[in-house]
Amino acid sequence: MNEFNVVSENKWSRCKICRLVITASNLWRHMRTQHSRLEPKRCEQCNKQFKNKYSLREHVRITHELKQQRDDIGRLLPNEESAIEALAPCT
Ligand SMILES: [Zn+2]
Numbered sequence: 001m002n003e004f005n006v007v008s009e010n011k012w013s014r015c016k017i018c019r020l021v022i023t024a025s026n027l028w029r030h031m032r033t034q035h036s037r038l039e040p041k042r043c044e045q046c047n048k049q050f051k052n053k054y055s056l057r058e059h060v061r062i063t064h065e066l067k068q069q070r071d072d073i074g075r076l077l078p079n080e081e082s083a084i085e086a087l088a089p090c091t
Pocket residue numbers: 015016017018019020030031034035
Protein backbone atom coordinates (compact mmCIF):
# COMPACT_ATOMS: atom_id res chain seq x y z
CA MET A 1 0.00 0.00 0.00
CA ASN A 2 2.67 2.49 -0.91
CA GLU A 3 0.84 5.40 -2.43
CA PHE A 4 3.97 7.06 -3.76
CA ASN A 5 4.95 3.95 -5.67
CA VAL A 6 1.57 3.83 -7.30
CA VAL A 7 1.55 7.41 -8.54
CA SER A 8 5.20 7.42 -9.55
CA GLU A 9 4.53 4.68 -12.04
CA ASN A 10 2.80 6.54 -14.85
CA LYS A 11 1.08 9.67 -13.74
CA TRP A 12 4.06 11.57 -12.43
CA SER A 13 7.05 12.79 -14.30
CA ARG A 14 10.08 14.68 -13.24
CA CYS A 15 11.25 17.71 -15.13
CA LYS A 16 14.77 17.03 -16.37
CA ILE A 17 15.71 20.68 -16.08
CA CYS A 18 14.50 21.79 -12.65
CA ARG A 19 13.70 18.35 -11.19
CA LEU A 20 10.20 19.39 -10.33
CA VAL A 21 7.86 16.46 -9.95
CA ILE A 22 4.72 17.13 -11.92
CA THR A 23 1.95 15.15 -13.53
CA ALA A 24 2.82 13.99 -17.00
CA SER A 25 -0.12 15.81 -18.47
CA ASN A 26 1.13 19.07 -17.01
CA LEU A 27 4.76 18.54 -17.84
CA TRP A 28 4.46 19.80 -21.40
CA ARG A 29 2.86 22.97 -20.13
CA HIS A 30 5.53 23.35 -17.48
CA MET A 31 8.24 22.94 -20.10
CA ARG A 32 6.62 25.54 -22.31
CA THR A 33 6.12 28.11 -19.60
CA GLN A 34 9.26 27.52 -17.52
CA HIS A 35 11.86 26.33 -19.94
CA SER A 36 10.59 27.35 -23.32
CA ARG A 37 13.18 27.92 -25.98
CA LEU A 38 10.62 29.77 -28.00
CA GLU A 39 10.81 32.60 -25.51
CA PRO A 40 12.95 35.24 -27.17
CA LYS A 41 16.04 35.75 -25.05
CA ARG A 42 18.35 36.93 -27.76
CA CYS A 43 18.60 40.53 -28.74
CA GLU A 44 17.54 40.91 -32.34
CA GLN A 45 19.72 43.95 -32.78
CA CYS A 46 23.07 42.81 -31.44
CA ASN A 47 22.50 39.03 -31.08
CA LYS A 48 23.47 39.06 -27.43
CA GLN A 49 22.02 36.20 -25.36
CA PHE A 50 20.26 36.70 -22.02
CA LYS A 51 19.21 34.37 -19.28
CA ASN A 52 15.67 35.65 -19.20
CA LYS A 53 13.34 37.97 -21.05
CA TYR A 54 13.50 40.60 -18.34
CA SER A 55 17.25 41.00 -18.74
CA LEU A 56 16.73 41.16 -22.47
CA ARG A 57 14.05 43.81 -22.19
CA GLU A 58 16.23 45.89 -19.89
CA HIS A 59 19.15 45.53 -22.29
CA VAL A 60 17.05 46.61 -25.26
CA ARG A 61 15.71 49.59 -23.35
CA ILE A 62 19.09 50.79 -22.14
CA THR A 63 21.29 49.82 -25.05
CA HIS A 64 19.11 50.31 -28.08
CA GLU A 65 16.09 52.43 -27.28
CA LEU A 66 18.01 55.15 -25.47
CA LYS A 67 20.64 55.08 -28.18
CA GLN A 68 17.88 55.38 -30.74
CA GLN A 69 16.57 58.45 -28.95
CA ARG A 70 20.02 59.99 -28.99
CA ASP A 71 20.34 59.21 -32.67
CA ASP A 72 16.99 60.82 -33.32
CA ILE A 73 18.07 63.95 -31.50
CA GLY A 74 21.37 63.89 -33.33
CA ARG A 75 19.51 63.77 -36.59
CA LEU A 76 17.36 66.73 -35.71
CA LEU A 77 20.25 68.77 -34.45
CA PRO A 78 23.60 68.91 -36.22
CA ASN A 79 25.79 67.93 -33.26
CA GLU A 80 25.53 66.46 -29.80
CA GLU A 81 26.50 69.61 -27.96
CA SER A 82 23.57 71.55 -29.30
CA ALA A 83 21.35 68.53 -28.59
CA ILE A 84 22.34 68.60 -24.94
CA GLU A 85 21.87 72.32 -24.86
CA ALA A 86 18.41 71.99 -26.33
CA LEU A 87 17.47 69.34 -23.73
CA ALA A 88 18.86 71.24 -20.75
CA PRO A 89 16.23 72.94 -18.62
CA CYS A 90 16.15 76.69 -18.85
CA THR A 91 17.97 78.03 -15.84
ZN1 LIG B 1 11.23 22.33 -14.95
